[in-house]
Structures are given as structure tokens and as C-alpha cells.
Amino acid sequence: MVSKIIFSTVMVALLITATSGYTQTSSRNIRTPEYQQLQAKLCKGWNTWYNNSMLTHTLLPQGFSINVSFGTKDNKAFLKDALKASDILKRPEKVLPGLRSDDGSYTSLQLQYMQMDITVETATDGEDEIILISPARPSENYLVIEAGLLWNGEGETGMKGNQLTGKFPGKTITVSATTDPVSNAYSFTTAPHLSFLLHGETGIYTGKTRTLSNIKGIIASHREAQQKKVNGYGELAESFQAMQNILAWNTIYDAPQHRTITPVSRLWNQQWGGFVLFEWDTYFASYMFSLYNKDLAYANAIEMTKAITPEGLVPNFQSVSGYQAASGDSSLLRTSSWDRSEPPVGSMIVLNIYKKYKETWFLNEVYDELLTWNRWWNNNRAVKGYLAWGSYYKNDTAHAQTESYWQSAAYESGLDNSPMYDGVPFNTTKHLLELADVGLMSLYIADCNALMEIATVLGKNVEAAELKKRSAFYTKQLATLWDEKAGIFLNKRLDNGDKSERLSPTNFYPMLAKACTPKQAERMIKEHYYNPEEFYGEYVMPSIARNDSAFKDNSYWRGRIWAPMNFLVYLGMQQYDVKNARADLINKSKNLLLKNWKENGGVFENYNAVTGKGDDVYNADGFYHWGALLGFMEFIERGYMKQ
Numbered sequence: 083m084v085s086k087i088i089f090s091t092v093m094v095a096l097l098i099t100a101t102s103g104y105t106q107t108s109s110r111n112i113r114t115p116e117y118q119q120l121q122a123k124l125c126k127g128w129n130t131w132y133n134n135s136m137l138t139h140t141l142l143p144q145g146f147s148i149n150v151s152f153g154t155k156d157n158k159a160f161l162k163d164a165l166k167a168s169d170i171l172k173r174p175e176k177v178l179p180g181l182r183s184d185d186g187s188y189t190s191l192q193l194q195y196m197q198m199d200i201t202v203e204t205a206t207d208g209e210d211e212i213i214l215i216s217p218a219r220p221s222e223n224y225l226v227i228e229a230g231l232l233w234n235g236e237g238e239t240g241m242k243g244n245q246l247t248g249k250f251p252g253k254t255i256t257v258s259a260t261t262d263p264v265s266n267a268y269s270f271t272t273a274p275h276l277s278f279l280l281h282g283e284t285g286i287y288t289g290k291t292r293t294l295s296n297i298k299g300i301i302a303s304h305r306e307a308q309q310k311k312v313n314g315y316g317e318l319a320e321s322f323q324a325m326q327n328i329l330a331w332n333t334i335y336d337a338p339q340h341r342t343i344t345p346v347s348r349l350w351n352q353q354w355g356g357f358v359l360f361e362w363d364t365y366f367a368s369y370m371f372s373l374y375n376k377d378l379a380y381a382n383a384i385e386m387t388k389a390i391t392p393e394g395l396v397p398n399f400q401s402v403s404g405y406q407a408a409s410g411d412s413s414l415l416r417t418s419s420w421d422r423s424e425p426p427v428g429s430m431i432v433l434n435i436y437k438k439y440k441e442t443w444f445l446n447e448v449y450d451e452l453l454t455w456n457r458w459w460n461n462n463r464a465v466k467g468y469l470a471w472g473s474y475y476k477n478d479t480a481h482a483q484t485e486s487y488w489q490s491a492a493y494e495s496g497l498d499n500s501p502m503y504d505g506v507p508f509n510t511t512k513h514l515l516e517l518a519d520v521g522l523m524s525l526y527i528a529d530c531n532a533l534m535e536i537a538t539v540l541g542k543n544v545e546a547a548e549l550k551k552r553s554a555f556y557t558k559q560l561a562t563l564w565d566e567k568a569g570i571f572l573n574k575r576l577d578n579g580d581k582s583e584r585l586s587p588t589n590f591y592p593m594l595a596k597a598c599t600p601k602q603a604e605r606m607i608k609e610h611y612y613n614p615e616e617f618y619g620e621y622v623m624p625s626i627a628r629n630d631s632a633f634k635d636n637s638y639w640r641g642r643i644w645a646p647m648n649f650l651v652y653l654g655m656q657q658y659d660v661k662n663a664r665a666d667l668i669n670k671s672k673n674l675l676l677k678n679w680k681e682n683g684g685v686f687e688n689y690n691a692v693t694g695k696g697d698d699v700y701n702a703d704g705f706y707h708w709g710a711l712l713g714f715m716e717f718i719e720r721g722y723m724k725q
Contacts, residue, residue, distance in 0.1 A: 111388060111451075124342040125335060129186030129335075133351045138230070141255070144237060145231055146232075146239070151271065152224065160269065161195050165352075170700055176195070198221065199219070202216075208289075209289070214297055225284055229247070264277055327685075328685045333378065341385060342378070345359055346707055357402060359399065361398055365431040367707050387432075388448075396424075423494055425521070426455065430528050436536070438725050439725070467555075468518035471515050495522070501626050518574040519588075520592065524591035527596075570609070586625060591654060603657075603660060604658075623643065625642055636691075645708050648667060649711040649712075652668065655667065685709040
């Protein structure tokens with residue numbers, strides 16, 4: 083199965099085939115009452131919980147939804163679901179996400195569809211939901227408000243007079259409007275609904291009667307409160323809004339597990355059958371959340387860690403499977419990659435979140451899994467004293483092969499089509515790429531160091547000593563990959579001993595592991611970061627050096643800029659006296675983020691290293707949360723992550 087399969091309609095069939103082959107099911111092992119209470123608290127109230135439309139507002143725990151839809155006056159076109167996407171995908175709707183809160187107490191977006199230009203704002207008022215629809219100009223087109231019941235929940239929806247209704251045990255919900263509905267028997271909807279002509283502003287509300295003026299006042303109050311929160315970050319306000327906005331819009335409800343999660347993108351969730359959590363992506367989301375939302379930081383870090391497989395690895399991905407009766411209960415078995423993991427950043431992220439909030443229950447919830455995963459790397463990815471990416475394919479009916487051994491191992495790196503792995507053979511006996519990988523070894527050493535610190539906090543001194551010993555061993559081995567002539571650490575072929583001259587930001591990761599000398603760090607920055615032939619330029623850092631023949635491909639990890647690479651290099655720079663380079667990386671990264679955010683509200687999966695554009699290719703999702711790491715590093719630099 084792919085780690086980050088190229089996002090285009092051409093690849094959807096491969097994605098579906100792959101998920102049906104190399105997957106396994108897993109269940110969560112929740113240890114602490116604190117986390118059970120946290121998820122129960124998160125999964126309540128009105129919010130944009132439903133993945134398939136940013137215009138659907140849903141009440142938990144009932145699952146009652148108010149879906150805002152639009153139809154043309156001739157009933158030839160109808161927009162039921164709206165999502166943010168790159169213009170290059172040519173979806174019929176264009177969504178510009180606006181100011182919003184995490185908990186759904188205020189949301190706003192601008193929608194363009196079939197010559198309609200509409201602003202949709204929502205707010206909560208106690209237990210009620212308030213929606214204001216404001217067309218830029220009057221038209222004879224239709225606003226359609228549908229009542230729904232999501233996730234096959236128990237209850238009833240209907241319509242009585244000019245109201246939509248939802249009936250649940252102990253609770254009845256009514257949905258009313260500030261203007262009278264019109265009859266439109268030919269609207270493309272099968273749900274109970276109310277139709278309105280888009281002649282002007284329309285207010286939709288639950289509960290007690292409200293006027294349009296009441297609704298506008300409530301909306302304005304919530305808008306002002308959220309804007310005040312954003313403005314509190316001063317000159318970082320715009321970076322904060324981009325980061326907070328994309329994380330909030332991508333937070334959804336996973337009903338079968340009754341949990342709140344933040345997958346990478348709503349479009350990706352659709353292609354994966356409901357949701358998908360990629361490993362390092364989700365840990366990075368939790369780290370960004372920890373700046374301002376402790377509960378969602380905990381939830382995403384814990385849920386990704388709890389995806390650990392029976393083999394002992396936190397998987398490359400976790401997605402949707404089906405139901406199975408277990409001990410009389412029907413519980414979702416979530417599908418995970420059984421054969422490969424992804425870059426080991428979990429312990430480092432968990433430790434940094436802990437340092438901000440100092441709550442040991444959080445460490446207790448995830449420690450055993452993180453230790454198991456750390457040992458798994460050493461037991462399954464070590465060869466000749468080094469670490470290499472790999473994959474354990476099986477040739478049986480239950481695990482039908484859907485891609486090459488080599489490709490599956492490359493997917494474990496998270497850098498799916500990186501030219502660093504071009505021509506590197508796959509050892510079918512050891513199930514590993516024949517490459518001692520500088521990036522993997524550096525991340526693993528950082529994982530050992532972070533987990534050692536966690537173990538010490540929890541009083542697990544024997545395990546802390548074990549981790550310290552492992553860190554020291556691989557640090558010594560990593561030192562052998564330094565190339566004095568090149569002035570940087572180089573990957574090494576394990577089949578013939580040759581060093582690879584292909585350079586990526588991963589070659590800088592030894593700084594993150596504190597595994598290089600100050601002089602080595604200085605040389606890497608001076609000779610490679612600031613080298614315009616390699617990584618320097620108006621936009622930094624390309625995923626392969628500019629003078630590499632693959633750079634011109636401008637496809638995924640072949641030349642484009644990826645926020646997680648910049649972010650990990652930044653964390654490495656923190657460990658050394660390279661303040662000017664660190665400031666430069668922060669500034670150029672922020673400018674890249676805001677360039678696209680200001681132009682089209684996009685936070686992209688990856689970016690063109692020459693033009694800085696995110697929407698120039700199909701395989702750069704337009705609303706992918708780890709793009710916000712480009713701005714997050716400045717918050718760390720300015721001390722916002724300190725308690």
C-alpha cells in the first residue's frame with residue numbers, strides 16, 4: 083500500500099486495490115481514564131464532523147445534520163457536498179475557508195458555484211446552531227437546507243410545516259428559517275428539506291424563534307471572539323490562522339470508534355473510504371495542535387500510536403475496514419499496513435507535547451507502544467550495523483502483492499518516489515533496501531533519545547539505559563557515513579559499499595540526532611544549505627538537490643518542497659549555533675506558506691521549488707494539514723511552545 087500515493091484520478095484504482103491487499107486490522111488498547119474522558123468531551127456539540135462536506139453541520143452525539151446545499155434555478159445542477167481542493171482538480175465548487183474555531187462554535191467560508199458567490203457563517207448559541215447564508219448578489223437560484231441522520235444512528239428526521247425536525251430519545255430538534263421556504267419539487271435531494279430563493283440573506287436556526295437581526299448579532303459576536311484569538315498572535319496572526327484553520331476543517335468524527343481525529347485532508351479521506359491517518363503526518367498534526375489545543379494534540383498523538391500492529395510497528399497508514407462482532411459487541415476493525423511503518427517521529431513529538439503540559443498520564447498512555455515500536459526498528463530494519471527501509475511481503479492469498487517489494491520499502495520512508503532510492507536493489511532475504519539511510523538512522527537516534535527521556539520521567543530506568551545504549555551504537559555508526567570531501571553525511575549502498583551523492587534534506591538530519599560535530603554542522607549549512615546549486619533559493623528546501631537530474635521532474639518527492647522536511651531540518655538546526663540559517667529557513671518557509679494562503683486559501687501537500695506554487699500539479703493536495711509546518715517553526719522559535 084502506498085504511503086502518499088500520487089493524488090489524481092488516475093491513481094484511485096491503484097489505491098483501492100492496494101488497501102485491499104496489504105492490510106491488517108487492529109484494535110485500540112486505551113489504558114487511562116483521562117483519555118477516555120477526553121474523547122468523550124471532544125465528541126459533543128455542533129461542528130463540521132462529517133467528512134464529505136464542509137457545509138454539513140452535525141450535532142453529536144445524536145448525529146443529526148443540517149446540510150447546506152445549492153441548486154440552479156433550472157434544477158440542472160445541484161451541489162450537495164463541498165470541499166476545499168486545488169483549482170487544477172477542476173471541481174465544480176470553489177471553497178475559500180475563512181475564520182473558524184476548533185470546536186465549531188464559529189465557522190465561515192466563501193463558496194463559488196455556478197455563478198453563485200455565497201458566504202456561509204455559523205455559530206452556536208447554547209445548544210442551538212445558527213447559520214447565516216449571504217449571497218453576494220440576488221439570484222433565482224436555490225438554497226436547499228437538508229435534514230440528515232448520519233452514521234446510521236437511531237432517530238427520525240422529517241418536516242412539519244416550515245420546519246425540519248430531528249427526533250431522538252429525550253430530545254427533539256427543530257430547524258427553522260427567517261424567510262419562508264418556496265416549493266421546488268424537482269430539487270436533487272431525497273432528504274427532508276426546505277428550499278429558499280437566493281434573493282438575500284437567510285438565517286437558519288434550531289430551537290427558539292430568532293430574527294435575521296438576532297442571528298447576525300450572534301454570528302458577529304462569535305466572529306469577533308475568534309478574530310480576537312487570532313489577533314492575539316500579533317505579527318504571527320496570519321500564520322496562526324492558516325495553521326489553525328486547516329487543522330480545524332480537517333478534524334472529523336469517526337463514528338464507529340466514537341473518536342475525534344484529524345486526518346490529512348477530507349479529499350484523502352474520501353479516497354480511502356472514510357478516513358486515513360498517515361503516521362508521521364498525524365504526529366505532526368498533534369504537535370501543531372499542542373500550540374493552542376491540548377485535547378486535540380493528545381487525541382491525535384494517542385490515536386496514531388494506538389494503531390500499532392501485532393508485529394509491533396506503528397503503521398504507515400490506518401484506514402477503514404469493516405465490522406466484526408467481538409465479545410458480543412460490534413466494533414470497527416481499522417485497516418493498517420502490516421508490512422511497513424513510516425519515519426519514527428512519534429517519541430520526539432510526544433516528548434515535546436509533554437514538555438508543554440507536563441501531564442504524565444499522557445506518557446503512560448503511549449509509552450508501551452512507543453517502546454515496542456522502537457525495538458521493532460532495531461529488530462527488523464538493522465543490517466550490518468546500519469538501518470535501512472524495508473517491507474515484509476508475504477506470498478499468500480491473504481496478502482496479494484499489489485506493488486513491487488522495492489516500492490513498498492520506499493513507501494516506508496514516506497518519500498515514495500524519491501530519487502535517493504532509484505537503482506537501489508531490494509534484498510528479498512532481509513526484506514530491506516540495500517541502503518544505509520542517513521535520514522532513517524538520524525530519526526531513529528532522535529527517537530531513542532526522546533524515548534529515553536520519557537522512560538526517565540516515568541521511572542523506567544532499566545529501559546532508559548537500554549535506549550541510551552542503542553542511541554550510542556547508532557550514533558557511532560552514523561558517524562561513519564560522514565564524507566569529509568563532500569562535507570555532508572551520505573547514504574551508503576550495503577551491497578557494494580558505494581556512497582550515494584544524491585542529496586536530500588534528509589542528509590541534514592544528523593543535526594536532529596545531535597550526531598554531528600559543530601564543525602560538521604557548519605560545513606553542511608555553508609556548503610549545502612546555502613548552495614544555490616543544491617538547496618538555496620527564493621524557496622527552500624527542495625526534496626532533492628537542484629542539480630540532481632530528477633529535480634526537473636517536479637513530481638512529488640522528485641524536486642518539490644515538503645513542509646515536514648523543512649521542519650525536521652529546522653529542529654536539527656536548533657541543536658547547533660547556526661542562527662542565521664535557522665532564521666533564513668523560518669522566513670522562507672513562512673513566506674512560502676503565506677504566498678499560497680493569501681492567493682487561494684491553500685495549504686498544500688507540497689510546493690514547486692522554483693515558482694513556489696502549490697496548485698501547479700495534480701499530486702499536491704490543496705488543503706493538507708502538514709503544509710502548515712512551514713509556519714509552525716516560527717512559533718517554536720519565538721518560545722510559544724514553552725509552558
